[in-house]
Amino acid sequence: KAGVTQTPRYLIKTRGQQVTLSCSPISGHRSVSWYQQTPGQGLQFLFEYFSETQRNKGNFPGRFSGRQFSNSRSEMNVSTLELGDSALYLCASSLLTGDTQYFGPGTRLTVL
């Protein structure tokens, strides 16, 4: 089975722009979660989608949003980018609730 894939792998944007990141889960997995990793804050949970519904949400401003499609693929969007949004964004998928989460390689976002 193919693993979790994320596109693009690297992205450079300027302040004020918006960005969309994509995640394709492992085939059959309906849960997709997103995490942000920065040197200062570590790994932080953004949100989780299950069967196209947002099931959990972390403590991030409304500029961070996401969605999930009927094929379980997920996108996250960050509007009005700030320098502090520079981070590695990781996506994970899971077959069941409370089960192992499998992570993708991440998207490295740099905001200039």
Add this chain to the structure above:
Amino acid sequence: SQQGEEDPQALSIQEGENATMNCSYKTSINNLQWYRQNSGRGLVHLILIRSNEREKHSGRLRVTLDTSKKSSSLLITASRAADTASYFCATEKGGGNKLTFGTGTQLKVEL
């Protein structure tokens, strides 16, 4: 916010030695998972241990969980240079697949 701390923050050992990392957390959990990360890449899942389990093994890895002390440990036996990475514990409290990560331990295994 992070669920807890990992100890030590950094660990340097010689190849062939054992490495032990500890993780403490703050609230009741459904399960605890250990991950490895190489140089800012994606996370690789190592072991999941559920709240009703006390110990699990996988190859050279041994994980223990003490829910009364809200702590877990990861033991890597006979370390190899390829084990050099950052190791994170993550807890899941139930109600979905939201993981709360620890601060991580940077392990360096020298030849």
